[in-house]
Amino acid sequence: xxxxxxxxxxxxxxxxxxxxxxxxxxxxxxxxxxxxxxxxxxxxxxxxxxxxxxxxxxxxxxxxxxxxxxxxxxxxxxxxxxxxxxxxxxxxxxxxxxxxxxxxxxxxxxxxxxxxxxxxxxxxxxxxxxxxxxxxxxxxxxxxxxxxxxxxxxxxxxxxxxxxxxxxxxxxxxxxxxxxxxxxxxxxxxxxxxxxxxxxxxxxxxxxxxxxxxxxxxxxxxxxxxxxxx
Amino acid sequence: xxxxxxxxxxxxxxxxxxxxxxxxxxxxxxxxxxxxxxxxxxxxxxxxxxxxxxxxxxxxxxxxxxxxxxxxxxxxxxxxxxxxxxxxxxxxxxxxxxxxxxxxxxxxxxxxxxxxxxxxxxxxxxxxxxxxxxxxxxxxxxxxxxxxxxxxxxxxxxxxxxxxxxxxxxxxxxxxxxxxxxxxxxxxxxxxxxxxxxxxxxxxxxxxxxxxxxxxxxxxxxxxxxxxxxxxxxxxxxxxxxxxxxxxxxxxxxxxxxxxxxxxxxxxxxxxxxxxxxxxxxxxxxxxxxxxxxxxxxxxxxxxxxxxxxxxxxxxxxxxxxxxxxxxxxxxxxxxxxxxxxxxxxxxxxxxxxxxxxxxxxxxxx
Ligand SMILES: Nc1ncnc2c1ncn2[C@@H]1O[C@H](COP(=O)(O)OP(=O)(O)O)[C@@H](O)[C@H]1O
Ligand SMILES: [Mg+2]
Numbered sequence: 001x002x003x004x005x006x007x008x009x010x011x012x013x014x015x016x017x018x019x020x021x022x023x024x025x026x027x028x029x030x031x032x033x034x035x036x037x038x039x040x041x042x043x044x045x046x047x048x049x050x051x052x053x054x055x056x057x058x059x060x061x062x063x064x065x066x067x068x069x070x071x072x073x074x075x076x077x078x079x080x081x082x083x084x085x086x087x088x089x090x091x092x093x094x095x096x097x098x099x100x101x102x103x104x105x106x107x108x109x110x111x112x113x114x115x116x117x118x119x120x121x122x123x124x125x126x127x128x129x130x131x132x133x134x135x136x137x138x139x140x141x142x143x144x145x146x147x148x149x150x151x152x153x154x155x156x157x158x159x160x161x162x163x164x165x166x167x168x169x170x171x172x173x174x175x176x177x178x179x180x181x182x183x184x185x186x187x188x189x190x191x192x193x194x195x196x197x198x199x200x201x202x203x204x205x206x207x208x209x210x211x212x213x214x215x216x217x218x219x220x221x222x223x224x225x226x227x228x229x230x
Numbered sequence: 231x232x233x234x235x236x237x238x239x240x241x242x243x244x245x246x247x248x249x250x251x252x253x254x255x256x257x258x259x260x261x262x263x264x265x266x267x268x269x270x271x272x273x274x275x276x277x278x279x280x281x282x283x284x285x286x287x288x289x290x291x292x293x294x295x296x297x298x299x300x301x302x303x304x305x306x307x308x309x310x311x312x313x314x315x316x317x318x319x320x321x322x323x324x325x326x327x328x329x330x331x332x333x334x335x336x337x338x339x340x341x342x343x344x345x346x347x348x349x350x351x352x353x354x355x356x357x358x359x360x361x362x363x364x365x366x367x368x369x370x371x372x373x374x375x376x377x378x379x380x381x382x383x384x385x386x387x388x389x390x391x392x393x394x395x396x397x398x399x400x401x402x403x404x405x406x407x408x409x410x411x412x413x414x415x416x417x418x419x420x421x422x423x424x425x426x427x428x429x430x431x432x433x434x435x436x437x438x439x440x441x442x443x444x445x446x447x448x449x450x451x452x453x454x455x456x457x458x459x460x461x462x463x464x465x466x467x468x469x470x471x472x473x474x475x476x477x478x479x480x481x482x483x484x485x486x487x488x489x490x491x492x493x494x495x496x497x498x499x500x501x502x503x504x505x506x507x508x509x510x511x512x513x514x515x516x517x518x519x520x521x522x523x524x525x526x527x528x529x530x531x532x533x534x535x536x537x538x539x540x541x542x543x544x545x546x547x548x549x550x551x552x553x554x555x556x557x558x559x560x561x562x563x564x565x566x567x568x569x570x571x572x573x574x575x576x577x578x579x580x581x582x583x584x585x586x587x588x589x590x591x592x593x594x595x596x
Contacts, residue, residue: 047594056492057590079497084494091492091593094485112494160494211417 003163003196004030004053009062011048011219022048024219025062026079030164035190037210045219046200047168052205053198054166057085061168084112088157088195090167095153102128102152103137127155130192133184147178151185158189164196165197171203183209207222233453233556236439236446237333241317242378244442245410247423252435254407258290260399268404270383270430274411277425279418282314285406291358293338293388295346302342304356304388305408306395313410317556318376318389319334327349334394335373339384343375350375356388359398368398398579461565465572468512472576476508480584488592497585504581512573513566520562530555 004074011023023045030036038046051057053064055071064071066086073084089095096105103124111119131151133144141149150170157165167186171179183206190197199206207213215222239245249270254262264270267285275283287306292299309328313319318337319327328335331351338348348354350372357367370390378384396403413422423438430436440447480487487500495503535555 051590051593054492056593073273080491080494080496083492089489091489093488094593097490109493111497156493184573 001028001076003032003067005063005065006053007011007063007065009049009064010060011045011052011057012060021219023052023059023064026216026219026221028214028221028224032163033194034196034198034212035038035191035210036196036198036212036214037207038198038214038216039202039207040200041202044217046216047200048219049057049216050166050168050198050200053089054089055079056122063098067220070205073189080210084109084160086163088160088162088165090153090157090165090170090199092169092172095156096149098141101138101140101201102144105141105152106156106159107207110154113160123159124155127158128152130189132181145178147182149173150174150178150182154182154186154189158193158195162195164198167197167199169200169203171201171206176205189194233450236380236450237381239443239446240439242321243316243380243383244439244507245315246413246416246419247411247426247436247438248442249409249411249426249430250435250437252433255435258288260289260361260407263287263401263405263407264409264434265402265405267406267409271406271409271431274409274426276423277429279413279415279422280411282311282412283326284308284311284315284410285313285392286408286410287392287399287401287405288407289358289395289399291356291388293346293354293356295348295352295354297347298340298345300345300385302356302386302388304358304390304394304395306390306401307389312389315410318378321376321378322354322374322376325372327374328391329373331371331373334368334370335391336370337374337376337389338372339375339387341381343372343387348372356390356398358399361401366398368394370394392574399474419548423442425540461568468515468569468572470574472508472512472573473579476504476577476580477583479507480504480580484587484592487587488589488595491587491589492593497538502583504584506579508577508580509570509573512569512576516569520565524557524562527555527557531557547560 006028007034009023009026010021013020013022026049040046048057052059052062053065059072064125066082066138069082071079071082075161083225087112096102097108100108106124106127108122110123125134125137128137131154133148135146141148141152146150153170154165154167157167165186170186171182174182186197187209189195199210201207209225212224212226214224249264251262251264253259256267264285271283271285274280284307289304289306291302292302293302293304293548294300309319323340324343327337336354336356343349345371346354352372353369355367355369357365360366370388376384392406395401411422411426420437423436427436491500
């Protein structure tokens with residue numbers, strides 16, 4: 001069953017000097033529970049693609065249909081709520097609110113969703129334990145390593161129980177050990193919660209773990225391959 | 231400072247309410263006296279809230295020493311009753327208040343004493359018109375010299391005993407030109423002046439301090455106005471300070487705000503967040519400032535600010551060399567509310583800026 005259907009997705013940036021076709025007509029579907037890497041050199045359009053997919057950046061043309069909802073037909077208000085309830089985000093950096101603790105950062109999104117306090121507390125504890133930093137629940141982001149911060153970001157992304165998680169170069173700022181363990185973690189979460197993970201990367205170590213690799217260049221799909229992995 | 235000045239003028243110079251024969255204030259005609267002043271004085275004394283009533287004979291006259299002469303306003307007063315209304319007796323700097331001289335004692339201001347070159351026990355002559363328009367003179371001796379903060383007042387006001395002046399001018403017993411009333415609480419003034427009007431009837435002119443000395447009232451109004459101008463200036467400074475700080479906050483946190491918008495914070499929540507931060511910013515400063523100000527003000531109530539080095543000029547205007555501070559609790563509440571309001575207003579532009587953020591652009595910032 002397709003969770004996400006993308007049709008003729010295009011994004012053209014009209015700057016004063018040049019017209020950039022950042023994403024140039026992409027058709028692709030993603031299924032429930034996928035663990036997919038979007039690969040391509042810097043400037044190939046990965047971020048633009050993920051932002052349009054995640055309802056952050058309006059396409060010039062084309063459609064993004066998630067669970068039957070044509071995302072870019074929603075009002076900006078509906079879109080915010082749609083993002084909150086259906087999509088988890090892990091960014092390259094600045095994922096966490098610096099003045100809140102790890103636990104509060106995870107809880108915050110459930111607070112926005114209006115979940116009751118008891119449920120919020122329990123889920124925060126469970127998630128931080130699942131990502132392996134249950135003991136740092138009261139630490140501020142500045143007291144955590146880059147890898148630990150990204151784990152909190154993954155926990156935060158999972159907290160809202162989204163259909164899928166978009167991660168834009170989540171390992172770009174991490175060393176190889178941290179990269180490996182974050183990938184293992186995401187893979188584990190993918191299996192545990194059956195949440196779809198779509199992440200952009202140009203990191204070979206990440207590519208090796210993916211079940212499906214979509215390569216894009218100059219805003220177009222170059223290849224789309226699937227791999228059997230355990 | 232103005233309140234202090236007004237209280238002083240009421241206490242030393244004019245008192246809260248004065249009664250005259252209609253027209254007396256303009257003409258100062260010696261014949262415009264209140265015949266039954268003594269009876270009136272007694273009935274006014276019975277009004278609740280009145281703590282002192284005194285009657286005075288007030289005559290324009292000439293005071294002359296061996297050397298020179300000066301036009302003065304001579305007031306025939308009952309020294310004991312006068313104490314309950316005005317505080318000239320507290321202002322004696324030399325000699326004593328109607329003591330030490332048996333015949334025709336007088337209390338004069340420091341400025342007049344200097345001008346006429348008079349000392350304690352010095353003799354001087356007062357020349358007045360009596361009721362029959364005859365010129366008549368009497369010799370008085372200086373029993374005490376007073377000094378208020380108003381040097382013009384000190385130069386022109388001479389106090390003698392009611393009985394002495396009455397004899398000199400053939401004044402009918404119990405009559406007076408002026409009845410001055412002191413009350414316990416300033417707030418009760420309107421009610422008491424109504425009661426006085428009832429007792430005195432509508433033939434007489436009854437005036438409260440604001441009417442007696444309209445410039446005093448302008449002074450309060452002017453001071454209030456200055457105060458508002460000061461507050462507005464301070465709040466404007468606060469406003470721009472907060473706008474500046476909050477713009478920095480919003481700009482520094484563009485990426486964070488973009489992330490918050492991406493994960494589901496809507497515009498209303500972002501807006502309230504910025505406004506709340508701004509109010510908290512203004513309140514932390516505001517509360518600290520108010521506490522420090524209140525403490526300083528409390529201290530100043532008992533430890534006056536000494537302006538005596540510059541007081542010459544002030545005293546010409548009737549101001550005190552020692553300024554006592556005064557704290558108005560309702561003002562604290564008003565200021566706190568104004569500070570909060572300023573915080574809210576200051577947040578609007580930065581918050582609007584924050585809302586203009588596009589999450590996709592914000593997140594691209596490195
Ligand atoms: N806001 C923008 N305005 C103009 N050009 C942009 C903007 N954002 C991205 N681009 C351009 O779009 C292309 C794709 O960028 P991006 O999606 O960030 O690629 P990637 O994430 O693969 O590095 C690049 O050439 C980039 O310069
Ligand atoms: Mg990118």
